[in-house]
Amino acid sequence: MPGRPIVVSGPSGTGKSTLLKRLFAEYPGKFGFSVSNTTRKPRPGEKDGVDYNFVSVDQFKQLVADGAFIEWAQFSGNYYGTTIAAVKKVSEGLKRTCVLDIDMQGVKSVKKTDLNARFVFVAPPSLEELKKRLEGRGTETAESLSKRLSAAEAELEFAKTGAHDKVIVNDNLESAYKELNEFIFA
């Protein structure tokens, strides 16, 4: 029996991917991510329904109008989004526990659906440490770094409202992973 969907959120750079990568590796076949919808064209080797659900702009707009999305966005001329149906497909089709790595808008949106998800927030030990990790990852420009840090403050404020079932401070990676594991299998 797959478990209820798990929504993992928290500031960019707080360590969500690091923790999830470890979880997926420890339990192969137990968890899965949903397949996103996109209007961009498939790249060679990409399979429809596996890498993405490839749709036309008209189809995408219809899904938006139908309220099918948990979250969607436009990047460099293409639309991308996660549908409620794609999350259900992971549990009902693949019989896996669906894990969603989304931001606070996504969290609010999932709460309005019938997905009956559980919410975990991964917090950094401090904003200074978060800045160090983002710098250390070597993926950010000065501009994207400052954008992520201001978004981080909003995420931390939101977490204070008690919207999540569990808050994990990712200070020591081992103990954060242990807490995540315990929460997920509780």
Ligand SMILES: Nc1ncnc2c1ncn2[C@@H]1O[C@H](COP(=O)(O)OP(=O)(O)OP(=O)(O)O)[C@@H](O)[C@H]1O
């Ligand atoms: N407990 C920890 N102590 C020190 N460094 C950590 C810890 N956890 C993660 N990191 C490092 O912090 C950086 C950011 O981690 P990661 O990429 O997992 O964050 P993220 O929350 O998934 O970010 P994004 O939302 O941008 O994808 C990585 O370089 C990672 O190795």
